[in-house]
Amino acid sequence: MEITAAQFAQIEHCLPRQRGNVRLSNLQVLNAILYVAEHGCKWRGLPKRFGNWHTIYTRMSRWAKSGVLDRAFEQLQRAQVVQIKIEAVSLDSTSVKVHPDGTGAPKKNGPQAIGKSRGGWNTKIHLVAADARTAITFSLSPGQAHDAPEGRALLKRLGPPSRPLHLIMDRAYEGNETRQLALDLGFIPVVPPLSTRIEPWEYDRAMYKRRNEVERLFRRLKGYRRIFSRFEKLDLMFIAFISFALIADGLRLC
Template sequence: MEITEAQFHRIEHCLPQQRGNVSMTNLQVLSAILYVAEHGCKWRGLPKRFGNWHTIYTRMNRWSKSGVLDRVFQELQREQIVRIKIEAVSLDSTIVKVHPDGTGAFKKNGPRAIGKSRGGWTTKIHMVAADARTAITFALSPGEAGDAPMGRALLQHLGPIDEPLHLLMDKAYEGDETRQLALDLGFIPVVPPKSNRLEPWEYDREMCRRRNEVERLFRRLKGFRRVFSRFDKLDIMFLSFVHLALIVDGLRW
């Protein structure tokens, strides 16, 4: 997998301008980072054709701290949302196993959304998606965190919407508080009630089937080994790999 010259020109303006005696272009650095993301290798394991691994890691670390890949993701996201007609959005989460190399960071070094659940050390990615290729927003939480509280946090981050949209969710989000928040923000919640509900409600079963779109998006993201397994101790670096995976997927449009 490579980023072509044409694809790079779409996002070049979002990347820092290179000054001085720089040995590697932004395209070369992106290609090297993409190799790490796709194959899950260690930075030291980068093939020599990509150049000095430490230079690439340093550039990635700098971009992560300054939010460069976040800005690129937001730019592509705006293009995609203009291109498609959004009729519904889906809210869901997926669990990422944490490799032993990803544990042990000091709290003072930065946030690390890693927790211990029945599956061991894990991180959750919570996401609102417009379709199987378009993520609207996402966030991380420790693996043992509940879906509904983080789902409400994402919805509050989005804020009120101008026109009513269907919000597709599974039973993890069928609580009264989550559905009421969705209504207050202008969404139409489409969520099946749990079997122990005393007063179950009717819902649009045909529309609810579209919830598979966010699951397909998660599946595409997990094609990148650095997203499928978390090797990064701090959230800031892991988030950058998630952003990169979404960026590469968006550039294929």
Template structure:
């Protein structure tokens, strides 16, 4: 799998302008990163056809620290959401096992959302999705963190979206009073089944709730990238870089997808 010049043209103007005698074009770097993300190999294991692995890594590292791919993701996401009618979003999380190579960094080097849960050392990806192919926002937390508190942090970032009346599909991990009240305060509508021990259970749209699988399908496609299926990055900044990269690639390859 490679990013074609036609697909690259969609985001070319969103990437830093190359100046001077530059050996690697941005498209070449993106395809090298795609190989790393797809196959989960080490930077040093990058095939020779992609050029010097260290040069590719240095540019990717620089882009990660500058938030370059986050800007590209937001631009594509805004364009995608403008073209669809957002009548519901889904909130969920997924756990990612941390490879031994992804541990051991000094805390002073930067945030590391890695924690020990029943599954061992894990990171959780929390995400709000507006469809099976459209991520709205996401965040990271240590594996042992609760879904509801992290979910509320994500929901608070939707204040400026002004999606009045938008349905928020959530599973029972988010059915607490505080989370549902936050959704109502945002002028959105919670669609979440009550726990079986609720004294006063509420009715919810069971047919619409079936669409919560959209965020799960999005997680499934993200985990098709081995660099996301297992966390190899010691610092959040690089893991977030690969998540943004996977979301961008998924969008680019879905342009002509039926």
């Protein structure tokens, strides 16, 4: 499936304006990136009909460095949030296996969100979702990192909601510090206590059943093979693929 001209019109203003004699339009480049994201192929493996693979890779790299895809994701996300009535948000993470090609980033690029856990080299995607199809924000961490600290950082970046919202989390986030931060920001934490808690609390069990929505969103993301496995050495490019997948999914809803 490719992005249509009508769908492209919704984010066209977020992309750099093309000037001069340019062989590949932004729409052609987006559809080439979509092919790589869905099929997980190498850039050199792009079918000839998409044009020169190096041109496409270079343009995506330039967009990633300048934040073009991030802005397009934020623009589309705001439009989706306006269309739906948010009653709750979910916070969760998922692990992504790192392919051997994704390791060994040059030291000049600084530390990357790749770490070794019992399952080998992994990257974690932390995500706040409004429902099974709408991501609000996300971040990366090394695979061995605990969910709670990165979850708190993501909540701080998100900031307080305009009105009290339920914040659905699993037991990885049931610590006092995480729950207190949620309360301070104006969320209503919905998280089950550990069985070892001396004074367990009550929580909205009916609302907690909606935690499956963020899991379904992760399942949709991992339908893109370039996200199911991490091939990118740099966080910058992996984040760009995640943003792009969320953009493509959002455009398909329109």
